[in-house]
Amino acid sequence: MTCDKIHDINVKKLNILKNMAGRKKKIIKRRDERIPSNLIVKFFNEDDLCYGIAKNISERGMCISTGFCLPCDTSSSVLIPVGDDHIEIKFKVKWIKKTGDFYDMMGIELINIHEKYTKLIENLRTSVEV
Numbered sequence: 001m002t003c004d005k006i007h008d009i010n011v012k013k014l015n016i017l018k019n020m021a022g023r024k025k026k027i028i029k030r031r032d033e034r035i036p037s038n039l040i041v042k043f044f045n046e047d048d049l050c051y052g053i054a055k056n057i058s059e060r061g062m063c064i065s066t067g068f069c070l071p072c073d074t075s076s077s078v079l080i081p082v083g084d085d086h087i088e089i090k091f092k093v094k095w096i097k098k099t100g101d102f103y104d105m106m107g108i109e110l111i112n113i114h115e116k117y118t119k120l121i122e123n124l125r126t127s128v129e130v
Contacts, residue, residue: 032058035124042079043091045070052106054080059121061094061109069096069103078108080117087116 034056041054041064052066062078070076074093079086091108098104110117 032060033125034058034063035121037062037124040081042086043070044076055105057121057124059118060113061091061107063105063107065105067104069093069106072096075111078110080120082116082120087114087120089114089117 035058037054037057039054039057041052041062043050043052043064043066045068050066050068052064054062055065056063064078070093072093072095075090076093077088077090079088090111092111093106094109095107096103096105
């Protein structure tokens with residue numbers, strides 16, 4: 001490849017980058033507000049009970065920090081404490097994240113959300129706003 005061709009390619013790349021930089025960035029909002037949390041939750045891996053901390057929760061899901069992540073697209077149930085009781089809600093793992101060589105965070109989407117969970121979210125949202 002000649003120097004002229006390389007120069008032309010680099011000029012085209014530079015123009016593309018300038019055009020991209022001049023565009024307004026599209027702000028993508030989440031569907032649901034994330035509420036910061038340190039709620040201890042339990043979830044099932046087949047017959048085993050695992051523990052995690054819900055780092056943030058929303059009306060349709062939560063981010064769980066845990067020593068054991070389920071694989072993406074796995075379905076299971078999560079136990080969420082409410083007073084002296086708990087709510088059991090089915091979920092599907094949407095994503096997992098690694099810290100170093102260790103998967104320690106997973107995002108779950110809740111399925112068939114219980115009314116008690118909706119009330120919990122409302123209470124948490126109110127306590128965060130105060």
